[in-house]
Amino acid sequence: MGSRRTTHDVAIVAMGCTPFRDHWHSSADDLLVDAVQECVGSLPSVTLDDVDAFWVGTQGSGMSGQTLARPLRLTGKPVTRVENYCATGSEAFRNAVFAVASGAYDMVMATGVEKLKDSSFSGLSAVYPPADGTDVDWTAPAGFSLLAPAYQEAYGVDARDMRSALTKVAMKNHANGALNERAQFRKAVTAETVENSPRIAGPLGVMDCSGVSDGAAAAIVVRAEDAHRYTSRPIYLKGMSFVAGSGAGLASDGYDFTSFPEVVAAARQAYEQAGVTDPATQISLAEVHDCFTPTEVVLMEDLGFSERGKAWRDLLDGRYDLGGALPVNTDGGLKSFGHPIGATGLRMMFECFTQLRGEAGARQVPDAKLAVAQNLGGQPGSCVAFVAVLGSER
Amino acid sequence: MDLTSLEPLLPDQGIDAYAAYLPAYVLTDNRLDPTGPAPAKGPARSVAGYDEDVVTMAVEALRHLDAAGGPLLLATTSAPYEAKTAAGIVHEALGLDPGVSAADLRGHRSGATALDLVLRAGALAAAADVRTTRPGAPDELGQGDAAAAFAGGGARAAALLGRAGHTTEILERWRLPGERHDRVWDERFTAEILAAAGLDAARRALTEASLATVDHVVVSSSNPRAAAALRKALRGTVPSQQDAALERATGFTGAAHPGLLLAAALDDAEPGQTVLLVSATEGADAFVFRAGDGIRAARRGPSVRDQLAARQSLGYGRYLRWRGLLDVQGPARPAAPAPAAPPMHRRAGWKYRLEGSQCGACGRVTTPPSRVCAACGIAGAGEAKVSLRDRTARVVSVTRDHLTTMPEPEVAVVIADVDGGGRLSAYATDVPPGDVTVGMPMTPTFRRLWTTDAIHNYFWKLRPAPTRTRPTEGTH
Numbered sequence: 001m002g003s004r005r006t007t008h009d010v011a012i013v014a015m016g017c018t019p020f021r022d023h024w025h026s027s028a029d030d031l032l033v034d035a036v037q038e039c040v041g042s043l044p045s046v047t048l049d050d051v052d053a054f055w056v057g058t059q060g061s062g063m064s065g066q067t068l069a070r071p072l073r074l075t076g077k078p079v080t081r082v083e084n085y086c087a088t089g090s091e092a093f094r095n096a097v098f099a100v101a102s103g104a105y106d107m108v109m110a111t112g113v114e115k116l117k118d119s120s121f122s123g124l125s126a127v128y129p130p131a132d133g134t135d136v137d138w139t140a141p142a143g144f145s146l147l148a149p150a151y152q153e154a155y156g157v158d159a160r161d162m163r164s165a166l167t168k169v170a171m172k173n174h175a176n177g178a179l180n181e182r183a184q185f186r187k188a189v190t191a192e193t194v195e196n197s198p199r200i201a202g203p204l205g206v207m208d209c210s211g212v213s214d215g216a217a218a219a220i221v222v223r224a225e226d227a228h229r230y231t232s233r234p235i236y237l238k239g240m241s242f243v244a245g246s247g248a249g250l251a252s253d254g255y256d257f258t259s260f261p262e263v264v265a266a267a268r269q270a271y272e273q274a275g276v277t278d279p280a281t282q283i284s285l286a287e288v289h290d291c292f293t294p295t296e297v298v299l300m301e302d303l304g305f306s307e308r309g310k311a312w313r314d315l316l317d318g319r320y321d322l323g324g325a326l327p328v329n330t331d332g333g334l335k336s337f338g339h340p341i342g343a344t345g346l347r348m349m350f351e352c353f354t355q356l357r358g359e360a361g362a363r364q365v366p367d368a369k370l371a372v373a374q375n376l377g378g379q380p381g382s383c384v385a386f387v388a389v390l391g392s393e394r
Numbered sequence: 395m396d397l398t399s400l401e402p403l404l405p406d407q408g409i410d411a412y413a414a415y416l417p418a419y420v421l422t423d424n425r426l427d428p429t430g431p432a433p434a435k436g437p438a439r440s441v442a443g444y445d446e447d448v449v450t451m452a453v454e455a456l457r458h459l460d461a462a463g464g465p466l467l468l469a470t471t472s473a474p475y476e477a478k479t480a481a482g483i484v485h486e487a488l489g490l491d492p493g494v495s496a497a498d499l500r501g502h503r504s505g506a507t508a509l510d511l512v513l514r515a516g517a518l519a520a521a522a523d524v525r526t527t528r529p530g531a532p533d534e535l536g537q538g539d540a541a542a543a544f545a546g547g548g549a550r551a552a553a554l555l556g557r558a559g560h561t562t563e564i565l566e567r568w569r570l571p572g573e574r575h576d577r578v579w580d581e582r583f584t585a586e587i588l589a590a591a592g593l594d595a596a597r598r599a600l601t602e603a604s605l606a607t608v609d610h611v612v613v614s615s616s617n618p619r620a621a622a623a624l625r626k627a628l629r630g631t632v633p634s635q636q637d638a639a640l641e642r643a644t645g646f647t648g649a650a651h652p653g654l655l656l657a658a659a660l661d662d663a664e665p666g667q668t669v670l671l672v673s674a675t676e677g678a679d680a681f682v683f684r685a686g687d688g689i690r691a692a693r694r695g696p697s698v699r700d701q702l703a704a705r706q707s708l709g710y711g712r713y714l715r716w717r718g719l720l721d722v723q724g725p726a727r728p729a730a731p732a733p734a735a736p737p738m739h740r741r742a743g744w745k746y747r748l749e750g751s752q753c754g755a756c757g758r759v760t761t762p763p764s765r766v767c768a769a770c771g772i773a774g775a776g777e778a779k780v781s782l783r784d785r786t787a788r789v790v791s792v793t794r795d796h797l798t799t800m801p802e803p804e805v806a807v808v809i810a811d812v813d814g815g816g817r818l819s820a821y822a823t824d825v826p827p828g829d830v831t832v833g834m835p836m837t838p839t840f841r842r843l844w845t846t847d848a849i850h851n852y853f854w855k856l857r858p859a860p861t862r863t864r865p866t867e868g869t870h
Contacts, residue, residue, distance in 0.1 A: 122726040123797070132741045133733025133843065133851040134762060136807055136819045139797050146791040146809060153832055199804075202793035250819055251760050251768035253811040257791045381809070 003241055005273040006101030009224035009394060011234035014042045017350040019182045020215035020337040028061040028115035029071035031216035035343075036072060036111060039218040043230050048072065051220065052105035054079040057092030057112035058342035060126060068111055085377020086291065087242070088112060089345025090386035093219060094242055100221050107226075112347075113216035114340030123212060124341065140291065141209050143379030145202035147294040150257035155309035163195065163203065165312035166293035170194045170207050172315075173290055173329045176322055177336020179362045184213040184338040208293040213338025217346035219353075224394055233357045238370070239273030239389040241266040249381025262385035263302040263376060271304070274389035276370070279304040283326060283389075285355055285365045286372040287348035290333040295376075300328070303374060303387070322363060330355060330363050345375040345386060356392040369393065407513050408549025408686065410462060413695035414657035415455035415522075415541040416644065417442040418824040418857075419708040424534050426710070439645035440538035441708050442524045444716035444801045445823055445841040447474045448541070449852065451650075452520035453487045453840040455543035457783070458694035461488075462547025464516035465495040469504035469649040472524045474842075474850050476571060483852060484520065486746040487840055489781075494518075502567055502616050505649035506679035509544060509656070509671075513554045513681070516547035523648030526717050527575050536618065538645025542653025543694075551660055551692035552669065552683035556603030560591040562677040567616055585619035592624045592674035599680035600670065608682065609667035610659045612637045614652040616675040624672055636662070643702055652679075658698040665689055696860070706824075715801045725797040732846035748838055748854045749779040750816045759816035780816070782838065786859050787812045787820075789834045794827045799844065806830040810856055824857040835859040 016038030018031050026034070040048050054077060056068035065079030084091035089112030096110035119125060124140055152162050171191060177183035189207065197205035220230075227234035245262040249255030267279070276282050286303065290296040300311035305326055306319075314320065320328040331337070331351035334344065352371035354360050375386040419441040423433065442451060448470040466488070468481035481496035490496075499508050505521035512519045522541035527534045566584040567576040592615065600606065611628050614637070615621035625638060637655045647654050652673035659669050663685040671681045686692065696704075714720035743749035744762045751763035758769035759780055766773045787810035798805045806827035810818050822830045823841060836856035843851045 120726060121728060125728055128731065130734030130737060131731065132737040132745050132762075133731070134741070134745050134853045136821065137730040137799070137844075138807070139727070139795060142793045142795045142797075142807055145793040149793075149832055150791045199794075199796045201795055201797070246768065246771070248768040250809070250817065251762070251764065252758055253790075253815060253817045254769070257809070 003269040003273070005239060006097065008101045008103065009236060010097050010100050010221050011224045011227035011236045012219050012349070012353055013222055013227050013230040013234050014039050014046070014220040015218065015350045015353045016042070017182060017217040017347055018215050020184045020213040020340060020343070020347065022117050023214040024117065026214065028058070028067070028113050031115065031214060032056070032068055032071050032111060032113045035113070035216035035218040036109070039109070039220055043220065046220070046230060048074070051077070051107050051109045053077065053099055053108045055082060055092040055096045055108070055110045056080070057082050057088040057345070058114055059083055059085070059088050061113055061115045061342065067113070085384050086289070086339065086341050087345055087375045087377045087384050087386045088342045089217065089347065090373070090375040090388070091242065091345070092342070093346060093349060094240060094386065096221050097237060097240065100223055107220060107222050109218060109220050110346060111216065111218040112342035112345060114342045115214050116212050116340055117214050124339070138379060139201060140379070141201035141204050144292040144295055145204045146257045147298050147380055148203050151294065151298065154256060154258045157312055161312060165297055165315050166203070166208055167191050167194045168315045169290060169293040169296045170335055172321055173333040173335035176330050176363060177332020180332050180336065183332040183336040184211050185336045204292055210291045210334035211338030213340055215337070215340040215343040215347065217343045217350055219346060219349060235353045235356045236391050236394045237388060238391045239270035239276070240387070241269035241273070242384070242386045244384045245378065245382055247382040255381050257380050259298060260302050260376060260380060260383055260385060262383050263299060263374065263387065266385045266387040267303050267374070270387040270389050274370070274391070276389060279372070280306070280326065282370060283372050284368040284370050285327045285330050285352070286374065287331065287333070287351050288328055288374045289376045290329055290335050291339060296328070299374060303372065327365050330360065330365060345373070348373040348375055349388070349390070352390045356390060406516070406548055408553040408683070409512060409544050409546065409551040409692070410548030411459050411545040411692045411694050412551050412657055412660060413455050413459060413543045413693065414654055414698045414701070415451050415695070416440055416698065416701040416705070417446055417451065417539055418704070418706055419443060420643070420705040421535065421708050421710065421713050424530070424710050426530065428710070437535045437642045437645065439535045440540055440647065441713055442539035443823060443841070445843065445855065446539070447524055447842050447850070448472055448522035449474055449480050449483045450840045450842055451522040451539070451541035452484045452543065455522065455541040455695070456484065456488055456518065456520050459518060459543055459545045461490050461494050461518045462516045462545050464511070464518065464546055465497055466490060467497055467499055467508045467511060467517050467519040469499040469508035469519065469521040470523050471500065471502055471648045473498055473500065486742055489747050501676065502649060503676040503679070505652050506673040509653060509681065510557065510679065512544045512546035513557065518545050519543065521650040521653045523650045525645070525648050526719070529714060529719055536645050538647045540644055540647035540650045540654045542650050542657050544653065550686045550688035552685050552689065554681065555605070555668070555684055556599040556601070556682040558595045558598035558602065558680050560595040560678045562587060562591050564588070564676065566676065581617050581619055585617050585623065588615055588617050588620035588674040588678065589623040591678035592620065592672045592680070593627060595678040595680035596628055596670060596672045599682050603682035605668060605682060608670040610663055610669040612655045612659045612669060612671045614655050614671070614673045616646060618646070620674050624674060628670065628672065640698065654698065660685065660689060661693065661697045661699065663689060722801065724799055727797055727799055729846045730799055730844045730851070732849045733851050743779055745853055747781050748783040749781045752778045752780045752815070754778060757815070759812070761816050761818060782812045782816050782818070783854065785812050785814055786835045786837055787818055787856060789830060789832050789836065791832060792830045808836070808856060810836055818856065821855045822857070823855040
């Protein structure tokens with residue numbers, strides 16, 4: 001029993017990522033074609049035909065591997081569609097990695113897409129199987145807003161300090177997004193804008209929530225020893241873990257809504273594989289799942305970046321700013337990008353890839369060597385969690 | 395009065411246990427434009443929450459009563475379904491034996507008929523109504539929402555001494571299928587007919603009971619003029635105006651009304667005292683009771699007086715929105731999903747009775763019930779079901795959903811841990827969302843969560859636990 005680094009090391013040699021937008025004039029098919037063409041186009045020696053197998057992650061923008069095979073007219077290729085809540089994009093990547101690491105294929109592609117803006121609804125909507133009608137009809141922000149009062153109660157944080165920490169998450173991530181042409185929102189925001197935004201759930205206003213956008217992203221993965229055949233700057237997967245929670249947090253008493261135990265478990269395994277013993281000092285930057293502002297506060301502790309009960313203070317002290325000791329969501333995060341579900345995990349990885357290759361321009365974290373991509377889905381008490389550690393060196 | 399002469403018709407004909415249910419809200423002002431001077435203190439109406447209907451109110455009234463061998467009856471003029479029996483839903487929520495039949499009684503007279511069948515057939519019956527008028531109708535505050543429940547098969551609360559009925563075909567209050575509000579004939583005409591029917595029934599019931607006077611007179615009528623005339627005629631030397639006073643605080647509660655007024659009278663009756671109940675609607679029914687020695691313990695829930703005192707005032711705009719009389723823009727969000735018949739049937743214990751599974755290995759409770767314990771992960775040890783519906787749950791965390799599809803600007807949603815084990819994710823109800831705090835004790839209450847695709851979705855919510863234990867509450 002164990003969660004080990006794969007037998008063969010793997011590397012990402014190319015990525016593509018569409019701008020995340022209200023893509024009124026693009027379909028999911030168009031977005032996939034854009035992301036895949038950017039990805040493949042970045043490798044002069046590679047054509048799509050060189051890719052042996054494909055994965056496509058989408059929550060609701062397509063069924064089956066034909067979601068990708070049809071728009072790209074892939075012929076004779078295996079394509080797998082995966083879904084794992086809001087960690088769907090990461091799940092596409094994870095399974096593609098295993099395929100290369102197993103030796104079954106030499107070159108694989110992970111893609112993710114979501115077309116949310118063809119619905120007239122404001123947030124995420126999903127179709128669930130027929131049920132007995134006893135579940136709360138949660139909005140995503142309502143589910144995640146449960147973190148805030150529980151965190152305050154557990155650590156004695158007063159309402160003003162908690163509000164300031166949440167506001168700081170939004171301001172920081174929007175400031176980073178303002179530097180990124182691929183972000184949906186490219187404008188820094190003031191504390192007043194955040195705090196006066198219309199209420200959505202509990203203490204959360206609309207500016208505490210990630211946006212809703214369309215987008216797609218793609219990555220080409222090969223075995224590490226082959227990577228330099230394609231690029232001089234491959235990015236290596238150092239560790240990776242995924243945990244699907246049992247849902248016990250909502251089904252039995254005990255869970256206190258101040259942590260994501262699934263993230264803690266996934267991070268522990270990923271760090272171990274990567275040889276990371278002190279994430280707070282060893283990690284250069286992190287892309288985390290800031291779906292709602294309190295999520296990022298709690299994640300700083302679950303990922304070992306802050307001590308328990310201290311993340312709100314570290315955030316306010318600027319530790320996670322672009323110029324801080326451990327920049328978090330340097331690309332702007334879900335806050336700036338919105339959250340096209342199947343694409344988000346790969347979008348996070350795209351920023352890690354870009355930063356570790358030193359190509360992030362105004363957002364570049366100096367001397368970035370190790371990056372964390374953390375992606376989750378579900379809700380506190382019942383979630384799925386993905387954590388990966390990526391490095392510029394094998 | 396010579397009590398020794400008062401013999402019940404048959405030894406077990408009577409009311410063995412009873413309960414009344416008044417919803418948490420009262421409407422006292424129905425002015426569309428409230429900028430002018432407030433009206434003089436007038437009548438008030440009882441208002442069911444937006445998540446209540448006759449099924450949920452019947453469950454609340456009946457939840458501490460036992461079946462007595464007879465059928466389960468639900469009397470109403472506002473059943474949630476045509477064609478589908480509402481009493482069947484109540485039956486499931488109460489967890490009655492499948493051998494107990496369930497039937498609806500419809501129409502204004504059905505409340506008295508249900509009581510008659512409690513007395514004569516040992517039925518377990520609830521009468522419940524949610525009543526509306528057009529906004530601004532003269533009797534808008536004269537109609538109200540309530541439920542009352544009675545168990546027959548014994549006479550611990552009251553023994554039946556006499557009864558009489560008087561059937562009269564009369565066009566008084568009526569409504570076509572699909573219509574929302576009663577149409578009403580000129581009440582001066584119907585008052586005369588109903589008062590005459592009521593007097594006739596009352597005199598015959600008193601004759602059967604061999605009584606000339608009683609200690610308590612209770613008059614219920616769909617026609618307020620008839621009610622006033624009957625009260626005047628029958629009151630005799632009895633000074634109490636309790637029935638009229640209660641009616642001014644609740645409105646006429648339809649099929650529930652005779653039961654509600656009777657419950658209030660039983661709340662106050664001393665053992666051995668006699669009660670005349672006259673219900674004058676679509677004819678009349680009259681009953682004469684003698685309060686039993688066990689009458690205090692026979693009440694299975696808070697008194698009518700305590701429920702009146704606990705009500706919250708409701709604004710007219712919210713009232714109109716709750717009843718669907720004001721169409722308010724909701725959020726850009728899909729309707730909550732309709733439940734499906736097979737999952738509802740498979741998980742009836744959870745959906746209707748809030749039964750979790752208790753692990754035989756570790757003793758912890760898993761909700762919804764599952765084959766594998768959520769706490770210890772051991773499979774197959776969770777066959778034991780434990781109902782959480784009468785336990786207290788304490789709030790672990792709370793949020794306020796400002797994008798709710800319910801007819802409110804926001805609703806509170808809580809995670810709450812149940813005393814004795816178990817966790818609930820639930821909507822809070824009968825409480826302003828901002829008043830729900832971590833640690834607050836709450837109790838489950840059966841509600842209608844939403845209606846989608848013409849399917850009413852019933853489940854349990856949480857409401858604040860009573861702030862004090864009522865010493866007179868039934869010990870059931």
